[in-house]
Amino acid sequence: xSIVSRVARNPIAYGILAVVVLVGIFSxxxxxxxxxxxxxxxxxxxxxxxxxxxxxxxxxxxxxxxMAHIPFVEQVVWIDRRIxxxxxxRQQVLSTDQLRLQVDAFARYxxxxxxxxxxxxxxxxxxxxxxxxxxxxxxxxELGRRPFAALLSPERGQVMDNIxxxxxxxxxxxxxxxxxxxxKRADLPEGQPLESAYERMRxxxxxxxxxxxxxxxxxxxxxxxxxxxxxxRTYAEAFGADPDFYDFxxxxxxxxxxxxxxxxxxxxxxxxxxMSPDNEYLxxxxxxx
Amino acid sequence: MTLFFPERVPIKRAMSVLTGxxxxxxxxxxxxxxxxxxxxxxxxxxxxxxxxxxxDDGPKNPWSQPPRKRPSGGQTGPTxxxxxxxxxxxxWGGSDGRGPxxxxxxxxPIWFWAIIILxxxxxxxxxxxxxxxxxxxxxxxxxxxxxxxxxxxxxxxxAPIDRxxxxxxxxxxxxxxxxxxxxxxxxxxxxxQNIVDLAxxxxxxxxxxxNYLFQISDPDTTIREVAESAxxxxxxRITLDEAIGSGRAEAEQRxxxxxxxxxxxxxxxxxxxxxxxxEADPPAAVEEAFREVSAAQQTAQTYLxxxxxxxxxxxxxxxxEAAAFTRVYEEYRLAPEVTRRRMYYETMEQVLGRVNIxxxxxxxxxxxxxxxxxxxxxxxxxTPAPQTGETP
Numbered sequence: 023x024s025i026v027s028r029v030a031r032n033p034i035a036y037g038i039l040a041v042v043v044l045v046g047i048f049s050x051x052x053x054x055x056x057x058x059x060x061x062x063x064x065x066x067x068x069x070x071x072x073x074x075x076x077x078x079x080x081x082x083x084x085x086x087x088x089m090a091h092i093p094f095v096e097q098v099v100w101i102d103r104r105i106x107x108x109x110x111x112r113q114q115v116l117s118t119d120q121l122r123l124q125v126d127a128f129a130r131y132x133x134x135x136x137x138x139x140x141x142x143x144x145x146x147x148x149x150x151x152x153x154x155x156x157x158x159x160x161x162x163x164e165l166g167r168r169p170f171a172a173l174l175s176p177e178r179g180q181v182m183d184n185i186x187x188x189x190x191x192x193x194x195x196x197x198x199x200x201x202x203x204x205x206k207r208a209d210l211p212e213g214q215p216l217e218s219a220y221e222r223m224r225x226x227x228x229x230x231x232x233x234x235x236x237x238x239x240x241x242x243x244x245x246x247x248x249x250x251x252x253x254x255r256t257y258a259e260a261f262g263a264d265p266d267f268y269d270f271x272x273x274x275x276x277x278x279x280x281x282x283x284x285x286x287x288x289x290x291x292x293x294x295x296x297m298s299p300d301n302e303y304l305x306x307x308x309x310x311x
Numbered sequence: 312m313t314l315f316f317p318e319r320v321p322i323k324r325a326m327s328v329l330t331g332x333x334x335x336x337x338x339x340x341x342x343x344x345x346x347x348x349x350x351x352x353x354x355x356x357x358x359x360x361x362x363x364x365x366x367d368d369g370p371k372n373p374w375s376q377p378p379r380k381r382p383s384g385g386q387t388g389p390t391x392x393x394x395x396x397x398x399x400x401x402x403w404g405g406s407d408g409r410g411p412x413x414x415x416x417x418x419x420p421i422w423f424w425a426i427i428i429l430x431x432x433x434x435x436x437x438x439x440x441x442x443x444x445x446x447x448x449x450x451x452x453x454x455x456x457x458x459x460x461x462x463x464x465x466x467x468x469x470a471p472i473d474r475x476x477x478x479x480x481x482x483x484x485x486x487x488x489x490x491x492x493x494x495x496x497x498x499x500x501x502x503x504q505n506i507v508d509l510a511x512x513x514x515x516x517x518x519x520x521x522n523y524l525f526q527i528s529d530p531d532t533t534i535r536e537v538a539e540s541a542x543x544x545x546x547x548r549i550t551l552d553e554a555i556g557s558g559r560a561e562a563e564q565r566x567x568x569x570x571x572x573x574x575x576x577x578x579x580x581x582x583x584x585x586x587x588x589x590e591a592d593p594p595a596a597v598e599e600a601f602r603e604v605s606a607a608q609q610t611a612q613t614y615l616x617x618x619x620x621x622x623x624x625x626x627x628x629x630x631x632e633a634a635a636f637t638r639v640y641e642e643y644r645l646a647p648e649v650t651r652r653r654m655y656y657e658t659m660e661q662v663l664g665r666v667n668i669x670x671x672x673x674x675x676x677x678x679x680x681x682x683x684x685x686x687x688x689x690x691x692x693x694t695p696a697p698q699t700g701e702t703p
Contacts, residue, residue, distance in 0.1 A: 055454035056525040081521050087455035104528040105577055107536075128536055130577065174502050174547040201577060204540040209498055210506070220596045223505050223551075227600035231607035238611020242618035249622030253629030260633030267643055270651060271636060274658040281662040296669045303659050 049093035056086045059136045061099040068137050069096065075103050075134050101136045101146065105201055108150040110157045114211060121170040122215050126207040129157050129189060131198040138197030149196045153189065157203070160188040173208055437470035445481035447520045450474070456521050476524060480517040483584055486535050487512050488542070490590055498594060499543055505551035510590040511563075513538045513570070515583050522580025530579055534570075538586070541569040555591050563588055 028036070054060050060072040073086045091098060109128045116122055131153065133139045133146070143149045164185050165173065172181065186203040193200050210216045261268040297304060441464055442448045448460030450467055451474050460475065467473035489497030490510025499509045515534060517523045527533050545565045549558045566586045574581050593601045643650045 053454040056451065056456050056521075057528075081456035081525055082458070084455070086451075086453075088453040102528060104526055105533075106528050107533065128540075130533075171504070174500060174504065176548070178544065178547065202573065204537075204573075205543070206536055206540050207543060208500060210500070216506075217596075219504070219506060220594065223593070223597045224600035226505075227597065227604050231600075231603045234604065234607040234611050235614075238607075238614040241611070242614035245615065245618035245622050246625075249618075249625045252622075253625045256626070256629040256633045260636050263637070263640055264644075267640055267647075267651075268636065270654070271639060274654055277658055277662045281666055295663065295666050303656075303663070 046093070050090055052089050052091065052098055054086045054089050056081050056084070057102065057104050059101045059103045059133070060089060061101060061136050061140045062091050063097045063099055063140075064092075064095060068140060071136050073103065074136060075132060077134075099136075099140055099144075101133055101139060103133070105130050105132050106146055106150065106198075108153045108157065110154055110161065113158050113161060115162055115165040117165060117168060117170040117173070119169045119171075122211050123165070123170065123173065124207075124209045124211050125161060125165065125205055127157060127161055127185075127203065127205045129153065129186075129203045130201040131193055132201055133197055134199045135197030138195075140197075143196050149193075149198055152196060153193060153198070156192040157185070157189055160185050161205075164188075173205075178205070434469050437473075438467055440465045440467060440475045440477070442477060443479075445479055446477050447480050447517075448475040448477050449520050449524055451476075456525065459520055476520075478517060478520045478523065480520055483514050483516050485512055485514050486531075486538060488535070488539060496594055499546045499554075501546050501551045501554050502548050503550045506594050507546065507551055507554045508590065508592045508594050509542065509546070509554075509588065511538075511542060511566075511586060511588045513583065514585045514587070515581050517580060518582040519580035522578050524580075526578045526580060530581065533577065533579065534574065534581060537570055537573045538566070541566045541573065542586075545569060551593070555593065559588050559591060 052060065054073045056073070059074050062069045062072065072089045073084050076084070089098075107128060107130055110126065113125050113127075114122055115125050131149070133149070139149060143152060164181050168177070168181065172178065182203055182205070186200050189203060190200045210219050261272075299307075440448050440460060442460050442462045444462045446462060448465060450457040450460060450465075452468070452472060454474075457473075465475075467475055488511055489508070496508045497510060498506050501507055513534065523530055542562075545562050546554055548565075549562060552558075554562065563586045567583050570583045570586070574583065592598070
């Protein structure tokens with residue numbers, strides 16, 4: 023009852039007291055989340071760092087949590103602890119074989135030295151802004167030293183490593199560490215380069231089409247020839263039994279065909295045959311013995 | 312903390328506190344405007360009721376009526392006012408004895424209870440966490456990661472101390488890249504320096520919620536960019552034909568593996584469930600040439616079909632003729648001379664029965680006569696009369 027009633031009797035005074043205490047608490051204590059690092063600056067002089075990023079330390083074991091600092095004397099500067107993204111604007115890159123390429127790349131970095139970062143850049147945005155042109159120039163340098171095909175080969179990994187290395191040198195000045203550099207897109211620029219690439223693709227396809235057609239024709243011819251050979255063999259096997267009889271047999275078929283008996287060329291029946299009486303057919307006709 | 316208002320505070324005591332507060336307010340008012348109340352106090356009574364209305368739910372003007380609870384008080388307004396003052400002053404003095412005797416006036420307990428209930432609700436809702444089966448709760452104490460709540464009911468400290476972020480981890484999220492329509496070709500260079508128009512979808516979910524929350528500043532964008540980068544890296548290793556056709560499944564697999572590698576490298580806490588290439592087409596500008604190829608394939612197929620048909624025909628014919636010859640020959644061998652002669656005469660019958668035959672005795676002269684011409688002319692003149700000129 024005593025505290026409560028005292029408060030009840032003198033609410034304004036206690037209210038003011040409560041506000042003062044709360045303001046005091048809020049200006050003294052800060053919550054440092056896992057996603058941020060805090061640089062505490064005393065009279066403009068960086069004093070200490072809370073929840074600094076250490077590689078390999080799992081969440082929960084860092085110094086995130088409640089943090090006390092002297093109000094008005096010490097100032098807290100918040101710096102992101104997470105991996106940041108810096109995206110480069112589209113760059114036109116000229117390879118050694120004079121091919122133009124439009125490249126989109128991105129880099130990921132993390133601020134590992136908040137103090138250095140606070141001194142040299144103050145905010146994350148300025149770190150990104152500072153890294154962007156460096157990323158672009160090192161990309162141009164690195165790709166400009168290689169042929170176009172290298173970009174599309176396993177060598178690309180080496181290119182990226184080189185870029186990351188040179189970018190890391192610059193990033194260290196800002197207390198940042200490059201986690202990864204990657205090419206997002208590498209395209210042929212619109213217009214003539216793209217058109218000529220298309221034309222090359224078209225001609226490749228035309229060539230393929232012609233090849234396919236020719237191959238088809240070749241196959242077809244082979245099939246026909248094989249069939250003919252097969253037929254010839256079949257004929258030879260059968261007719262080879264008695265060539266003399268075959269001669270006779272085939273001649274008979276041939277006569278019928280030629281003189282329009284088996285064929286449907288009825289109007290050709292006007293063939294005329296001049297026979298000598300010595301003809302074999304007329305042997306009996308003459309009554310010879 | 313001060314927010315921890317003990318639930319066990321005796322109700323009566325709390326009420327007395329509140330009534331005391333009301334009385335004090337009345338006293339303050341009174342000390343300021345004593346003058347008007349001395350008389351009829353029309354304005355004053357209004358003012359008083361507005362000032363201390365909260366502590367009196369019965370009569371509208373308590374000073375003009377006898378207080379029911381305190382019969383010992385004066386009958387007239389000023390006396391009641393004095394009594395009120397006295398009461399207020401005694402409260403200021405801190406004599407507890409009166410508290411329980413004081414009536415519970417309507418207004419105060421309500422807002423008092425409201426606060427109690429709010430605090431209880433606050434405690435309840437920020438301490439108990441119901442985590443659904445597909446969810447996880449990430450617990451942070453003053454921002455420091457403490458652990459992850461599994462599905463079920465979990466208990467934590469109330470809100471300012473502990474904070475629980477509930478994240479749906481099993482929900483499979485999708486990212487679609489490319490396939491935006493005619494004008495938005497997602498052109499990707501393949502290993503043989505060709506261009507393919509790709510549309511694909513990434514399916515992912517959250518593997519480690521704390522990493523997802525704390526590790527990367529913009530995880531969703533990161534996943535998208537990693538997907539694009541990985542897809543292009545994989546496409547740069549395969550040819551256009553593979554990208555369009557046979558190599559798709561393998562490419563999907565490799566993109567998934569590469570993405571997972573990269574994201575694990577960042578510690579993103581994300582699991583790539585799958586990559587699906589929905590479309591892998593040649594760009595619209597060269598599609599005509601690609602159609603030509605498939606047309607050529609059809610043509611080649613046609614050639615082959617025709618050739619096979621011919622081959623079938625030829626083989627069958629050969630087999631037929633050979634079989635016929637063999638049959639006849641078998642018969643012929645039984646009686647060669649007779650069969651030969653018979654066949655000869657039969658054939659001759661058929662052949663000579665339809666042609667004009669001229670038999671010339673002396674072949675020395677007549678061969679030179681234009682017999683055929685003569686016959687033809689004769690026939691033409693006789694047309695359409697029956698051909699009488701024919702002589703056997």
